[in-house]
Amino acid sequence: MASLIACPHCGPRPKEEFTVRGDAGITRPEPDAGADAWHAYVYLRDNPRGRHREHWHHTSGCRRWLIVERDTVTHAIYSAVDAAATGETA
Amino acid sequence: MSSFRLPSGGRLDRSKPLDFTFDGKPMQGLAGDTVASALLANGRQLVGRSFKYHRPRGILTAGAAEPNALLTIGDGGRTEPNTRATVAELYQGLIAKSQNRWPSIDFDLGAVNSLLAPFLGAGFYYKTFMWPAAFWEKVYEPIIRKAAGLGRATYEADPDSYEKCWAHCDLLVIGSGPAGLAAALTAGRAGARVILADEGFEFGGSLLSETAPIATQTPAELLSRTLAELESLPNVRLLTRTTVFGWYDGNVFGGIERVQKHVGTIDANRPMERLWRFAAKKAILASGAEERPMVFGGNDIPGVMMSGAMRSYLNRQAVAPGRQTVIFTNGASGYRTAADLEARGLDVAAIVDSRADAPKTWDGKARVISGGVVMDAKGGKALSGVTIAQAGTLEVIKADALAMSGGWSPIIHLACHRGARPAWSDAKSAFLAPEIQDGLSIAGSAAGLETLEACLADGAEKARRLVTDLGFANADRAFAAVADRTEPVKPLWFVRGSKGKAFVDYQNDVHVRDLVSAVGEGYGHVELAKRYTTNGMATDQGKLSNMNAIGILAEARKVSPAAVGTTTFRPFYTPLSFGALTGASKGRHFQPVRKSPLHDWAKKNGAIFVETGLWYRSSWFPKAGETTWRESVDREVLNVRKNAGICDVSTLGKIEIFGRDAAEFLNRVYCNAFLKLPVGKARYGLMLREDGVIYDDGTTSRLSENHFFMTTTTAYAAGVMNHLEFCAQALWPGLDVQFASSTDQWAQIAVAGPKSRAILQTIVDEDISDAAFPFLGAREVSLFGGRLSARLFRISFSGELAYELAVPAGYGEAVADAIMDAGAEHGICPYGVEALGVMRIEKGHVTHSEINGTVIPSDLGFAKMVSVTKPDFIGKAMLSREGMLDPDRLSLVGVKPVDPKTTFKTGAHILTEGATPTLQNDQGYVSSSCYSPNLGSTIGLALVRRGPQRYGEQVTVWNDLKNEYTKAVLCSPVFFDPENGKLHG
Numbered sequence A: 001m002a003s004l005i006a007c008p009h010c011g012p013r014p015k016e017e018f019t020v021r022g023d024a025g026i027t028r029p030e031p032d033a034g035a036d037a038w039h040a041y042v043y044l045r046d047n048p049r050g051r052h053r054e055h056w057h058h059t060s061g062c063r064r065w066l067i068v069e070r071d072t073v074t075h076a077i078y079s080a081v082d083a084a085a086t087g088e089t090a
Numbered sequence B: 001m002s003s004f005r006l007p008s009g010g011r012l013d014r015s016k017p018l019d020f021t022f023d024g025k026p027m028q029g030l031a032g033d034t035v036a037s038a039l040l041a042n043g044r045q046l047v048g049r050s051f052k053y054h055r056p057r058g059i060l061t062a063g064a065a066e067p068n069a070l071l072t073i074g075d076g077g078r079t080e081p082n083t084r085a086t087v088a089e090l091y092q093g094l095i096a097k098s099q100n101r102w103p104s105i106d107f108d109l110g111a112v113n114s115l116l117a118p119f120l121g122a123g124f125y126y127k128t129f130m131w132p133a134a135f136w137e138k139v140y141e142p143i144i145r146k147a148a149g150l151g152r153a154t155y156e157a158d159p160d161s162y163e164k165c166w167a168h169c170d171l172l173v174i175g176s177g178p179a180g181l182a183a184a185l186t187a188g189r190a191g192a193r194v195i196l197a198d199e200g201f202e203f204g205g206s207l208l209s210e211t212a213p214i215a216t217q218t219p220a221e222l223l224s225r226t227l228a229e230l231e232s233l234p235n236v237r238l239l240t241r242t243t244v245f246g247w248y249d250g251n252v253f254g255g256i257e258r259v260q261k262h263v264g265t266i267d268a269n270r271p272m273e274r275l276w277r278f279a280a281k282k283a284i285l286a287s288g289a290e291e292r293p294m295v296f297g298g299n300d301i302p303g304v305m306m307s308g309a310m311r312s313y314l315n316r317q318a319v320a321p322g323r324q325t326v327i328f329t330n331g332a333s334g335y336r337t338a339a340d341l342e343a344r345g346l347d348v349a350a351i352v353d354s355r356a357d358a359p360k361t362w363d364g365k366a367r368v369i370s371g372g373v374v375m376d377a378k379g380g381k382a383l384s385g386v387t388i389a390q391a392g393t394l395e396v397i398k399a400d401a402l403a404m405s406g407g408w409s410p411i412i413h414l415a416c417h418r419g420a421r422p423a424w425s426d427a428k429s430a431f432l433a434p435e436i437q438d439g440l441s442i443a444g445s446a447a448g449l450e451t452l453e454a455c456l457a458d459g460a461e462k463a464r465r466l467v468t469d470l471g472f473a474n475a476d477r478a479f480a481a482v483a484d485r486t487e488p489v490k491p492l493w494f495v496r497g498s499k500g501k502a503f504v505d506y507q508n509d510v511h512v513r514d515l516v517s518a519v520g521e522g523y524g525h526v527e528l529a530k531r532y533t534t535n536g537m538a539t540d541q542g543k544l545s546n547m548n549a550i551g552i553l554a555e556a557r558k559v560s561p562a563a564v565g566t567t568t569f570r571p572f573y574t575p576l577s578f579g580a581l582t583g584a585s586k587g588r589h590f591q592p593v594r595k596s597p598l599h600d601w602a603k604k605n606g607a608i609f610v611e612t613g614l615w616y617r618s619s620w621f622p623k624a625g626e627t628t629w630r631e632s633v634d635r636e637v638l639n640v641r642k643n644a645g646i647c648d649v650s651t652l653g654k655i656e657i658f659g660r661d662a663a664e665f666l667n668r669v670y671c672n673a674f675l676k677l678p679v680g681k682a683r684y685g686l687m688l689r690e691d692g693v694i695y696d697d698g699t700t701s702r703l704s705e706n707h708f709f710m711t712t713t714t715a716y717a718a719g720v721m722n723h724l725e726f727c728a729q730a731l732w733p734g735l736d737v738q739f740a741s742s743t744d745q746w747a748q749i750a751v752a753g754p755k756s757r758a759i760l761q762t763i764v765d766e767d768i769s770d771a772a773f774p775f776l777g778a779r780e781v782s783l784f785g786g787r788l789s790a791r792l793f794r795i796s797f798s799g800e801l802a803y804e805l806a807v808p809a810g811y812g813e814a815v816a817d818a819i820m821d822a823g824a825e826h827g828i829c830p831y832g833v834e835a836l837g838v839m840r841i842e843k844g845h846v847t848h849s850e851i852n853g854t855v856i857p858s859d860l861g862f863a864k865m866v867s868v869t870k871p872d873f874i875g876k877a878m879l880s881r882e883g884m885l886d887p888d889r890l891s892l893v894g895v896k897p898v899d900p901k902t903t904f905k906t907g908a909h910i911l912t913e914g915a916t917p918t919l920q921n922d923q924g925y926v927s928s929s930c931y932s933p934n935l936g937s938t939i940g941l942a943l944v945r946r947g948p949q950r951y952g953e954q955v956t957v958w959n960d961l962k963n964e965y966t967k968a969v970l971c972s973p974v975f976f977d978p979e980n981g982k983l984h985g
């Protein structure tokens, strides 16, 4: 059923409004970073037990991408911040 | 049979008789009755046949755990099988039917299974029906399914509506017995937002059924005073008939409110049931405790009942259990029932207490047999007597009712829904859940307490602590602290030496010997024993049986119940209707329908619609006399190529893009260059995934320096928007770029064909000659002499001279009408997506049939589009991988049959001529195909190894599904007007 995600813009909202993308701990490599770095970025993902930072999109809400830190075992949500606040700069 | 209703007492409205039928027989009950109490008042104990042995079964409990009294209630589309008579409220005109019997409940042929009992023991499904395998499906399974069954669902549609809603609160209190009421009152007085939910139709829990005074008040007085105060508090919401069935992440609880299950005349404006999601900061589980049956021979004969249930029927609905009752107990509950029976002048033949050292506090009339057991109950469809054993001697006593109490199991299901494991308590002889978890505390008898006073005090104290944590200052307990008074409990898991079958799981007909043999055969682990014997697997999920089964397994394994452990508690606590889970999402409300702003225009022009995702798109526009879709589509294609056509393309995704860095942003998300796209121009763009594979395509136009307008394919509109937002917010938050989806804001109309310019010029105010508005022009225009602003794009999917005109959605139909009027003299016709599909295949234009998640730009002939000068774009790095450069890759090519009278279908595979049709020899596949009225034959686009180098090669198109082989030739994918003369015309 339902759990709630506290969107920093909208407040606690049901998780059905959100879309999960996956690991937020990876950083997009530089264009010339080489095949291994790009392979890792595109294909390799950790599947940790416990705390995990993920990109979640508030698709049916403010449409902001968030970084949600949650526990993959207990499903507890520790934090949710706007991805732009922590993301790479252009 | 005479009435068992006592002349006075009970929480009944004796002025409101209610008529109902049971198996067609008219009966009468009273307002305040459940179906079960009404049946008992009518002297009807036998209400069902058991699952496997078809044994006669009576009403055992007065609540949600009932395993026997499962009835089919209602008729027509409202037929509801497996309804617990102990929970269902009586209403005028209720129709109840017994289940699992044929031809009638009193004479049931299936009872012959009882004679086969030696062959139907534990694991019999596995042992008996091992082989031959074919017999399982054809013979055994149908027979078993027919013989072992519950009620049958109706095939008629459910006529009622259901709804879902959310509620937020500081404290959710689950259960309104003494602990729950005390908790709600304490938190309510402190000012917290409280929701009190109870599965019953009246608040009060055990207070409704008990008689012993609490200090100076009767339980009924205490209840009415407390409820009156709760009702006066505006911050307290009271929900009866609401079962909280599960505890979920984020302290969200699921609840089901039976809004109209108890009424005979349904109000169509209200839901039948309401599914609640309670988002609670804190919650208190005050769900009480379940009394455990005694396990002895014939413990399922109608007339045998749980002690607490008997007390409930007696005190709440003034129903006498029988003329002469025997009590079999190992604790205080049996004595309380005996006292209440005697207080109503009913005869208690004996109190059989399995404890030799039972406290000698009984001062009633009935004889106490200490250290005794009921060895066997006697009777068939009704209890006639019991055999009692004490100190080696047997005694037979006549009785038509037997109350049993084997101790109490706290109802801890919800507290264990999120992974907590129950722990065995020797002191309580019960499994207890952790009393305080994050967000949920357990109070009252659910926490193992016994007396009403202790439960009141515990509920008050637990609530005080929780609301204090939430910041409500000075919260006071509504009831003072008091110590629990407990009697020593000595569990009696089963009676040794019984002659008859001693049932553990009533609903699944599991008896002691089944569990003992499971241990003997190596299935003694609690999870294995459950599957091997089916104990706890019925619709009641073992609410009554699991604890006794664990005790019996423990004894058979010679370990403590702690070592056996419990099976896992999972939602739902009680069965939930599909209707409630579905809510409003059924029929036309299952998913939204998206209609183009030109839907009505298309409809009045005779469109046949096709569902694509949520959209309804116009497929073709048949004219009078046309009998097949192909006739219409061929005509539309030929007319567009000869004169002109108008087509609704509003379903394409449309995204407005703004910002100082919009051009830079587009340059990074498209593989081709966008930075220098001039204002007033449209450009075809290819968007890649980060792995280099094409994600989507479309045109993007620059309307002003910092304003772009992107179109996506219909199917990927939402996905592209999400992707752009991810890139802008997560990858490059430093770029100044913003998006707004405007798919629904614009009606977009394609006008194509050699006469399209002449037609459009009559409504567009600006000069749209080729010189003034060449191919790939994009600009704002005014229409009808300045009456409307619009956007005009000179782009073409058909390969003709063509335009797309975007107008505000509300003007779509009027503008389309105007174009039709203006085009009438030029022979304009509406055309649908089928004709559009034919024309794009004739021109070799790709769609998601080709962009299928495996192709990269060079596969589709777009290698030159991919920028080599841009430092970075999504997909750039991975495009240079070895496999992406493989010359053997499947690449776009045209394919047409050698003999134009022959044909092939999309999905067919390409073989080198003469090659054996094997996957090893597979050269590729047809991705799109159609009949081209311009070429007079089937044509196709295909993805074939080294396709562009093989123009002219004769191949075989292989359709293994139909065993068809078509001789064909590979060619350029552009079948029509390869010089693009028409496009630039």
Ligand SMILES: [Zn+2]
Binding pocket: A007, A008, A009, A010, A011, A058, A061, A062, A063, A064
């Ligand atoms: Zn939000």
